[in-house]
Amino acid sequence: MSNWTDAIVGERMAVDREFNQRIQQSQFSNQQWGLIMTATEFEIEAADDPEAARIVADTSKLPQIMPELDNISQQMGAMAGGGDPSGGASDGVFGGIIDDIKNLLGSGGGGGGSGVDHEQLAAAEQLTQEYAEELQRHLENKGRFEQVRLAYQE
Template identity: 60%
Template structure:
């Protein structure tokens, strides 16, 4: 279902969008290392590639379940460096990082299941925002139509 030929053609554009998207990562609940792991598990697809009016890049997050438990390990392994070096970190969480971990261990941050569910939902939202920004970038550079046709032919 996923076709990598169109994604291979936009590697340079993705690098540009990655740089532009960095501020959204800093404002999220995820560290850069966690975001890298999320992106590794995410595939981008073009839905309705054969229809110019409906075609859009979407984030396929079916593989996130395999890495969500690992996100905490990445954060824990980073220790204070991730929390202090991420530019303030979370805007949607009261503490973030170590504080959230302690609260969770004390049973005050919700169950692990809901925490993982919340992480998955946040990762899904952020990856779709990235997909939207990537498509917008391709459109602004005049490359979207070629990319869409390549995906439709694949």
């Protein structure tokens, strides 16, 4: 199923550019959105039915990364303010974020959902589904959705 996503990399980049304004209007920073998208996979629901098929966001991994969104926000604020207001070390911020992402996605969540802001999670889920709908519209407008739907079924 990953072949279908490989086939639309260019289309995804175009949708990313178009969707950027929507991200700017959301509660998420670009860095947070990048993390959200890293944890989101896309599927085609009802792929065997050309009339009902639609791209949907699989957000099952989002609860695992939600606590990290707050860390990104705090770290970006600390960088803008010249220091870490919590008194922690601020060197290696981005390396730490990447390590945290790898651990969160690879470990199966460790925290069991603790520390998850459910309103923030709902907002992330809604935004990823909006992205999926925009991606489908884009593919349909380019006349590529049927080809992508068939590739998904393989």
